[in-house]
Amino acid sequence: MSIPNESFADRFYRGLLRILPFDFRSEFGDDMEATFRQQRVATARRQDSMGIARMWWTTITDIVRMAPREHVSVLAHDTQFALRMMRKNLGYTLAAVLILGLGIGANTSIFSVVNSVLLRPLPYAHGNQLVILRQQATRAGVTDMPFSVSDINDYRQRNRSLSAIVEYHAMTFTLLGGTEPHRVRTGVVSAGFFQFLGVQPVLGRTFEPDDERAGAVPVLILSYEFWKKQERGDPNIIGKKYQMNDRAHLVIGVLPAIPQYPNENDVYMTTTSCPFRMRPAFIANRGARMMRVFGRLKPGVTLDQARADLGSIAGQLEKEYPASYTEKTGYGIVPLALREELTHEARPLLWTLLGAAAFVLLIACANVANLILARMARRERELTIRTAMGAGAGRLLRQLLTESLLLALLAAGVGIAFAYGSMGLLTSFAGQLTPRAREISVDGWVLGFAVVCATLTTVLCGSLAAIHTRGNMAASLKDEGSQSAPRASRSLVRSALITAQVAFSYMLLIGAGLMVNSLIQLQRVNPGFVPQHVFAVGVDLNFTKYPDSQSQRMAARRLIERIQPLPGVLSVAVSSSFPMDADNVGGGRPLRFRAFGDNRPDTEMPPVQSVRRVTPEYFRTVGIPLITGRAFRDSDTEESPLVVLVNQSMARRTWKNEDAVGKRITFDGEHFMEIVGVVGDVREFGPREDAPVQLYRPMMQDPFAGNVLVRTAADPELLIPAVRRAVLEANPESAVVKVKTLDEARSEAVASPRTTAQLFGLFAALALVIAVAGIGSMLALWVRQRMREIGIRIALGAAPSDILSTVLRQGMVLVALGVACGFGGALALTRLLKKLLFEVTPTDAPTYAVVSALLLAAALLACWVPARRAARIDPQTALRTE
């Protein structure tokens, strides 16, 4: 409405007024302009340029000063009004806050994991430049070969792409000095390890080069948790001495409470303190590979450049030491970004879950938008009257947006509370996937995420409803009553929202159904042993007291002698490990064996993935069947001929249809062992992994006492304390590392897919409840709005069953449409789940059938309630209420 010949000053003033709230401007803007024009003209006439400048100055500063105040006052007014409206409709408010809160909560919790695990940089100095180095022998199928001391020295001296290389390996030692021998997880590291990570100690100092000299005083750094727990946070801990590996170790520092990679450790020592790593024979042996190696990229060096640089060194080493790096094995080395390495397992799962949570939020949004629309129908006359009385359309729109923003903020509060509440659960879940799990926390980003979710939700729900209402405003006054049938356009929008909810719920249900189905398949897998009534006690023999085979043999014998006579023990065995032991992960360096008479070169020899040392009762205790031949006997001792048992996979792969019993094999080409029997396959590494090629040796011929296995007649829990005591009595100065029933071990092996299925199931259930409640309430409203019409139809002779089917059809048509859309969506999207599924295809027909039936049944139930009410309408009452 610009006026011709308007001066620049007036136009400027009008522009200035734009910083005031819309309401203020629309009420006083014109008047202010008129007043200002007169004031300006009068001032120009009467005063000098100083006076004019003063007038402009006060005009501008006053308006700038009052603008925020006016905005706040409008907002406060809107908020007050919105709160009053929300209190008046408490049921609606609670429902909306709860539904949105659950949607936002699901997203916020999963996002807190995604944020901490996948998005945040590593909590170390220049975390994104850290790499883990992997030696590989690709042709032998080894992708993660540890490093020997010579490997490390050569790469350290020759590389040009890394600014630092540090080594690490984990050991467990028995620490003496407290009330009982304590087993400590020990990280053995280069002196520069903590500077490399940029870690500052909370007490004392970290390692210095002198600590790693040969013959230096052994020193220890304690982890924060160990210091707090074992030493009760003693501030005078520095200088304390621990007895370990028969030497005194001096405490020099305490680490801050940071996540520790690659493992959690209780204490750290330098490489020269580790009794294995310091042995001259170990250092000299290029093939003695035990350490992991980390590096930091020099500034500006990319991962690819580092790969090329290290690759050329690998080539040199191959030429210089052909015996240690045979070309045939496909020797190579790759640097991998540490961050990727720590999270790649969790990545697909977490994004999938975030996607599922996003679906829940979408459904919640659609539902709340519907609630708002339904309420609009009741508030329409109020809004219309307010419009008619002069409230600007913009004002009304903002009022509605304020209401939904308040709603969303409340919901964000619920969601954040939800995220805090579920943190423990999620941390333990993510702990199965990534060592970064302990970093999970609700930080500013997560709060921001919740608020952004809430704001988007507002925009989605609020503006949809508001825009819709605006469109209908004019028509509303013409209506004769509040119970008239709603206009077609609105019911179309609401129907679309219902259909969308059903479609998204269907997709989530399919996802959950597939996960659950996959979990059932996993649990149905025959593990190859009988886990019930068996438990394992992990034993750590203090190796300085049991340094050789003879003492280890004695230790194993003593364990069996002590435990066998305990009442309730059916059988007992000592072994190096047990099936589905979480500490016994696969991978590593496969051993190769040669069958007698096989003259192929070394590298073509078949690999064996697991060698287990066991006492004769192992198979009976764990429940592994003997297929052919014989089991071990007590007469298989160090003096008798070497014997082994193999599993079916090994027998089948090596000798096809021939009988394996009686065949002889060797690892070193010198000592041949005779296969005396074949035992059943065991899924050693969990139900998802096939049984490994496995071989068993008698404990007496190759001693390693790691675990005691006990089969009991009754509940194993009852016997655990007695066995534990017996273990400590049998070998003083050894430590009990862990106690676990094989049922627990088996259950833990599917913990990650189970939690995934549970979370997915939870989201799907949430979605189903929200969607079904949405259908029910929409239909109830539909019935309420058509009371009179239905009443007339009944009065004219319509049977209750007609009414029932009309209402049911109204709801179920939308549901069917939603299921159809959801079906298409599920077919397209579940392909993304393929990697997470075990022996279930993403288009598994039974899952689709069950989910469809479930959803239709739930929807039918939801529609049935309002339909029955409609059918029972008393026409007289219905007509009288008009």
Place this chain on the structure above:
Amino acid sequence: MSESHAPLTAAMFNVLITLADGEKHGYAILKEVEEQTAGEVQLSTGTLYGIIKRLLSDGLIVESRHRPVEDDDSRRRYYRLTEDGRQVAVVEAIRMEKLLARARSKRLLKAFKPA
């Protein structure tokens, strides 16, 4: 919506006094306040309309439908005191008079004898 318990500012009181003898439009109020205070109080448009909004919502003034015939600008709005507004102005004037009397009794205002 009543906020009439909020204290009057000097500027608000000035506006109420200005409207005591009949309806006026915005610029007339500005001009009169300035003239009657000998230029001591100079309201800007922003301040004035902030006050007008407050007084309107407190019910102390209303927009007057009666307009002088000679007025040509249709966009211009006129305001007049309500009965409430007049009451508030009177109460405020009495309060100030009492204050002034006390100040005089303490001989704070020797130089300014009442006429």
